[in-house]
Amino acid sequence: xxYSTSTLTALIIFxxxxxxxxxxxxxxxxxxxxKSRYEESQKTEVWTPVPAKIEAVQGKAPSDAVVLFNGxxxxxxxxxxxxxxxxxxxxxxxxxxxxxxxxxxxxxFCDVQLHIEWRSAREDEKSGQNxxxxxxxxxxxxxxxxxxxxxxxxxxxxxxxAVYKQFIPLVNASRPAQEWQxxxxxxxxxxxxxxKLVSPAFLTVLHNGVLVQNHVELAGQTQWIxxxxxxxxxxxxxxxxDHGSANSxxxxxxxxx
Ligand code: MG
Numbered sequence: 406x407x408y409s410t411s412t413l414t415a416l417i418i419f420x421x422x423x424x425x426x427x428x429x430x431x432x433x434x435x436x437x438x439x440k441s442r443y444e445e446s447q448k449t450e451v452w453t454p455v456p457a458k459i460e461a462v463q464g465k466a467p468s469d470a471v472v473l474f475n476g477x478x479x480x481x482x483x484x485x486x487x488x489x490x491x492x493x494x495x496x497x498x499x500x501x502x503x504x505x506x507x508x509x510x511x512x513x514f515c516d517v518q519l520h521i522e523w524r525s526a527r528e529d530e531k532s533g534q535n536x537x538x539x540x541x542x543x544x545x546x547x548x549x550x551x552x553x554x555x556x557x558x559x560x561x562x563x564x565x566x567a568v569y570k571q572f573i574p575l576v577n578a579s580r581p582a583q584e585w586q587x588x589x590x591x592x593x594x595x596x597x598x599x600x601k602l603v604s605p606a607f608l609t610v611l612h613n614g615v616l617v618q619n620h621v622e623l624a625g626q627t628q629w630i631x632x633x634x635x636x637x638x639x640x641x642x643x644x645x646x647d648h649g650s651a652n653s654x655x656x657x658x659x660x661x662x
Pocket of ligand 1: 539550648
Protein backbone atom coordinates (compact mmCIF):
# COMPACT_ATOMS: atom_id res chain seq x y z
CA UNK A 406 0.00 0.00 0.00
CA UNK A 407 1.37 3.45 -0.93
CA TYR A 408 1.46 6.22 1.64
CA SER A 409 2.43 9.75 0.79
CA THR A 410 4.98 11.43 3.01
CA SER A 411 2.38 13.86 4.23
CA THR A 412 -0.02 11.04 5.21
CA LEU A 413 2.64 9.24 7.20
CA THR A 414 3.80 12.45 8.82
CA ALA A 415 0.23 13.21 9.84
CA LEU A 416 -0.18 9.66 11.15
CA ILE A 417 2.99 9.90 13.24
CA ILE A 418 1.85 13.20 14.68
CA PHE A 419 -1.62 11.76 15.37
CA UNK A 420 -0.24 8.66 17.09
CA UNK A 421 2.23 10.73 19.05
CA UNK A 422 -0.31 13.25 20.26
CA UNK A 423 -3.24 10.88 20.85
CA UNK A 424 -1.10 8.30 22.63
CA UNK A 425 1.07 10.64 24.61
CA UNK A 426 -0.91 10.62 27.84
CA UNK A 427 -1.52 6.87 28.00
CA UNK A 428 1.57 5.49 26.25
CA UNK A 429 4.55 7.86 26.25
CA UNK A 430 6.75 5.23 24.52
CA UNK A 431 4.75 5.64 21.28
CA UNK A 432 6.06 9.16 20.94
CA UNK A 433 9.25 7.69 19.57
CA UNK A 434 7.59 5.72 16.70
CA UNK A 435 9.51 6.06 13.49
CA UNK A 436 7.90 6.13 10.06
CA UNK A 437 8.13 2.35 9.47
CA UNK A 438 6.70 1.55 12.88
CA UNK A 439 3.79 3.94 12.39
CA LYS A 440 3.02 2.42 9.00
CA SER A 441 3.15 -1.06 10.49
CA ARG A 442 0.78 -0.16 13.30
CA TYR A 443 -1.64 1.44 10.89
CA GLU A 444 -1.65 -1.69 8.73
CA GLU A 445 -2.21 -3.86 11.81
CA SER A 446 -5.20 -1.73 12.77
CA GLN A 447 -6.72 -2.27 9.32
CA LYS A 448 -6.81 -6.04 9.80
CA THR A 449 -9.71 -5.76 12.24
CA GLU A 450 -11.77 -3.27 10.22
CA VAL A 451 -14.99 -4.67 8.67
CA TRP A 452 -16.53 -2.74 5.79
CA THR A 453 -19.33 -5.01 4.58
CA PRO A 454 -22.18 -5.75 4.74
CA VAL A 455 -23.26 -2.13 5.14
CA PRO A 456 -26.36 -1.92 7.42
CA ALA A 457 -29.51 -0.74 5.64
CA LYS A 458 -30.17 2.94 6.22
CA ILE A 459 -33.57 3.58 7.82
CA GLU A 460 -35.35 6.59 9.27
CA ALA A 461 -35.79 6.44 13.04
CA VAL A 462 -37.65 9.59 13.98
CA GLN A 463 -38.41 10.21 17.67
CA GLY A 464 -41.93 9.06 18.53
CA LYS A 465 -42.60 7.46 15.13
CA ALA A 466 -42.41 3.92 13.82
CA PRO A 467 -39.06 3.19 12.17
CA SER A 468 -39.28 3.41 8.39
CA ASP A 469 -38.79 -0.36 7.98
CA ALA A 470 -41.56 -1.28 10.46
CA VAL A 471 -44.93 -2.82 9.66
CA VAL A 472 -47.45 -0.44 11.24
CA LEU A 473 -50.30 -2.42 12.82
CA PHE A 474 -52.24 0.50 14.28
CA ASN A 475 -51.60 4.22 14.13
CA GLY A 476 -55.14 5.57 14.32
CA UNK A 477 -56.08 4.87 10.74
CA UNK A 478 -58.37 1.88 11.31
CA UNK A 479 -58.38 -1.85 11.90
CA UNK A 480 -57.55 -3.09 8.43
CA UNK A 481 -54.55 -5.06 9.77
CA UNK A 482 -56.70 -7.04 12.23
CA UNK A 483 -59.34 -9.76 12.24
CA UNK A 484 -61.39 -11.45 14.95
CA UNK A 485 -60.95 -15.10 15.88
CA UNK A 486 -63.33 -16.14 13.09
CA UNK A 487 -61.24 -14.36 10.48
CA UNK A 488 -63.85 -11.59 10.11
CA UNK A 489 -63.10 -7.85 10.35
CA UNK A 490 -62.16 -6.85 13.89
CA UNK A 491 -64.91 -4.99 15.72
CA UNK A 492 -63.04 -3.22 18.49
CA UNK A 493 -63.42 0.56 18.68
CA UNK A 494 -61.00 2.46 16.50
CA UNK A 495 -60.46 6.21 16.69
CA UNK A 496 -57.65 8.41 15.40
CA UNK A 497 -56.20 8.29 18.91
CA UNK A 498 -56.64 4.72 20.11
CA UNK A 499 -57.86 1.21 19.55
CA UNK A 500 -60.12 0.11 22.43
CA UNK A 501 -61.35 -3.35 23.36
CA UNK A 502 -65.09 -3.91 23.05
CA UNK A 503 -65.54 -6.43 25.87
CA UNK A 504 -67.22 -9.54 24.58
CA UNK A 505 -66.10 -9.13 20.98
CA UNK A 506 -63.19 -11.50 21.60
CA UNK A 507 -59.51 -11.42 20.81
CA UNK A 508 -58.17 -9.91 17.60
CA UNK A 509 -55.18 -11.05 15.57
CA UNK A 510 -53.08 -9.54 12.83
CA UNK A 511 -53.83 -10.66 9.30
CA UNK A 512 -50.12 -11.03 8.76
CA UNK A 513 -48.05 -13.79 10.32
CA PHE A 514 -44.70 -13.11 11.93
CA CYS A 515 -41.69 -15.04 13.19
CA ASP A 516 -38.83 -13.18 14.92
CA VAL A 517 -39.85 -9.61 15.66
CA GLN A 518 -39.17 -6.38 17.47
CA LEU A 519 -42.53 -5.04 18.58
CA HIS A 520 -43.66 -1.73 20.06
CA ILE A 521 -47.09 -1.23 21.59
CA GLU A 522 -48.57 1.44 23.83
CA TRP A 523 -51.44 0.45 26.10
CA ARG A 524 -53.67 2.01 28.70
CA SER A 525 -55.58 0.22 31.43
CA ALA A 526 -59.24 0.99 31.82
CA ARG A 527 -59.98 2.43 35.27
CA GLU A 528 -61.71 -0.37 37.14
CA ASP A 529 -61.65 0.56 40.83
CA GLU A 530 -64.22 -2.08 41.65
CA LYS A 531 -62.13 -4.93 40.27
CA SER A 532 -59.02 -6.65 41.63
CA GLY A 533 -56.48 -9.37 40.87
CA GLN A 534 -56.59 -10.87 37.39
CA ASN A 535 -59.86 -9.09 36.62
CA UNK A 536 -58.38 -5.59 36.91
CA UNK A 537 -57.90 -4.34 33.36
CA UNK A 538 -56.53 -7.62 32.10
CA UNK A 539 -55.44 -7.97 28.49
CA UNK A 540 -52.27 -9.23 26.89
CA UNK A 541 -50.23 -9.42 23.77
CA UNK A 542 -49.57 -12.87 22.36
CA UNK A 543 -46.58 -13.38 20.09
CA UNK A 544 -47.37 -15.98 17.46
CA UNK A 545 -50.87 -16.37 18.97
CA UNK A 546 -49.46 -18.47 21.83
CA UNK A 547 -46.89 -16.64 23.96
CA UNK A 548 -48.42 -13.99 26.22
CA UNK A 549 -46.82 -10.90 27.68
CA UNK A 550 -49.38 -9.97 30.32
CA UNK A 551 -51.15 -6.63 30.49
CA UNK A 552 -52.89 -5.82 33.76
CA UNK A 553 -53.48 -2.85 36.03
CA UNK A 554 -50.63 -3.76 38.36
CA UNK A 555 -50.02 -0.30 39.82
CA UNK A 556 -51.37 -1.20 43.26
CA UNK A 557 -53.07 -4.49 42.48
CA UNK A 558 -52.04 -7.72 44.16
CA UNK A 559 -52.10 -10.95 42.20
CA UNK A 560 -49.78 -13.89 41.54
CA UNK A 561 -46.54 -12.31 40.41
CA UNK A 562 -46.08 -14.45 37.31
CA UNK A 563 -49.40 -13.00 36.19
CA UNK A 564 -48.84 -9.28 36.80
CA UNK A 565 -48.06 -6.71 34.11
CA UNK A 566 -44.74 -7.45 32.43
CA ALA A 567 -44.90 -11.17 33.24
CA VAL A 568 -44.53 -13.83 30.61
CA TYR A 569 -47.80 -15.27 31.81
CA LYS A 570 -47.32 -18.17 34.24
CA GLN A 571 -43.66 -18.48 33.25
CA PHE A 572 -41.57 -15.46 34.23
CA ILE A 573 -42.02 -12.79 36.92
CA PRO A 574 -41.04 -9.29 35.71
CA LEU A 575 -37.71 -8.07 37.11
CA VAL A 576 -39.43 -4.98 38.52
CA ASN A 577 -42.94 -3.54 38.55
CA ALA A 578 -42.71 -0.53 36.22
CA SER A 579 -46.49 -0.05 36.06
CA ARG A 580 -48.20 3.30 35.78
CA PRO A 581 -51.68 4.03 37.15
CA ALA A 582 -54.83 3.18 35.21
CA GLN A 583 -55.62 5.57 32.36
CA GLU A 584 -51.97 6.51 31.85
CA TRP A 585 -50.32 5.34 28.65
CA GLN A 586 -47.66 2.66 29.05
CA UNK A 587 -45.41 0.92 26.57
CA UNK A 588 -43.94 -2.46 25.84
CA UNK A 589 -40.93 -2.93 23.62
CA UNK A 590 -40.53 -6.61 22.92
CA UNK A 591 -37.85 -8.67 21.20
CA UNK A 592 -39.20 -12.10 20.33
CA UNK A 593 -37.20 -14.99 18.97
CA UNK A 594 -39.60 -17.57 17.60
CA UNK A 595 -39.22 -21.24 18.44
CA UNK A 596 -37.84 -23.50 15.72
CA UNK A 597 -39.28 -26.89 14.88
CA UNK A 598 -37.94 -29.60 12.60
CA UNK A 599 -39.83 -32.81 11.82
CA UNK A 600 -42.45 -31.69 14.35
CA LYS A 601 -39.83 -31.50 17.10
CA LEU A 602 -38.58 -28.46 18.97
CA VAL A 603 -34.99 -27.64 17.99
CA SER A 604 -34.77 -24.16 19.53
CA PRO A 605 -37.14 -22.60 22.12
CA ALA A 606 -38.69 -19.13 22.05
CA PHE A 607 -36.98 -16.22 23.80
CA LEU A 608 -38.45 -12.95 25.01
CA THR A 609 -36.95 -9.64 26.04
CA VAL A 610 -39.41 -7.01 27.29
CA LEU A 611 -39.03 -3.37 28.28
CA HIS A 612 -41.98 -1.95 30.20
CA ASN A 613 -42.09 1.84 30.04
CA GLY A 614 -38.46 1.71 28.92
CA VAL A 615 -37.40 -0.51 31.84
CA LEU A 616 -36.06 -4.02 31.30
CA VAL A 617 -38.48 -6.51 32.86
CA GLN A 618 -37.67 -9.70 30.89
CA ASN A 619 -34.09 -10.32 29.78
CA HIS A 620 -33.91 -12.91 27.01
CA VAL A 621 -35.92 -15.48 28.96
CA GLU A 622 -36.27 -18.96 27.49
CA LEU A 623 -39.90 -19.98 27.23
CA ALA A 624 -41.00 -23.42 28.37
CA GLY A 625 -43.79 -23.54 25.80
CA GLN A 626 -47.11 -21.98 24.87
CA THR A 627 -48.93 -19.95 27.50
CA GLN A 628 -51.29 -22.02 29.62
CA TRP A 629 -53.75 -20.90 32.25
CA ILE A 630 -53.90 -24.41 33.74
CA UNK A 631 -51.00 -26.82 33.73
CA UNK A 632 -47.46 -26.71 32.42
CA UNK A 633 -46.45 -24.88 29.28
CA UNK A 634 -45.76 -27.12 26.30
CA UNK A 635 -44.66 -26.56 22.74
CA UNK A 636 -46.76 -27.60 19.80
CA UNK A 637 -45.06 -27.25 16.41
CA UNK A 638 -46.03 -24.28 14.26
CA UNK A 639 -44.64 -21.86 11.73
CA UNK A 640 -44.92 -18.09 11.60
CA UNK A 641 -48.22 -16.94 13.15
CA UNK A 642 -50.17 -13.72 13.82
CA UNK A 643 -49.83 -11.42 16.82
CA UNK A 644 -52.91 -11.46 19.06
CA UNK A 645 -54.44 -8.94 21.46
CA UNK A 646 -56.59 -10.33 24.26
CA ASP A 647 -60.15 -9.38 25.19
CA HIS A 648 -60.36 -10.33 28.87
CA GLY A 649 -63.46 -8.22 29.54
CA SER A 650 -61.88 -4.82 30.14
CA ALA A 651 -61.98 -1.79 27.82
CA ASN A 652 -58.23 -1.24 27.65
CA SER A 653 -56.83 0.87 24.83
CA UNK A 654 -53.82 0.63 22.52
CA UNK A 655 -51.98 2.91 20.13
CA UNK A 656 -48.77 3.13 18.10
CA UNK A 657 -48.44 -0.57 17.41
CA UNK A 658 -45.63 -1.48 15.05
CA UNK A 659 -43.44 -4.45 14.41
CA UNK A 660 -40.12 -5.03 12.67
CA UNK A 661 -39.41 -8.44 11.21
CA UNK A 662 -35.98 -9.64 12.25
MG1 MG B 1 -53.94 -11.42 29.95
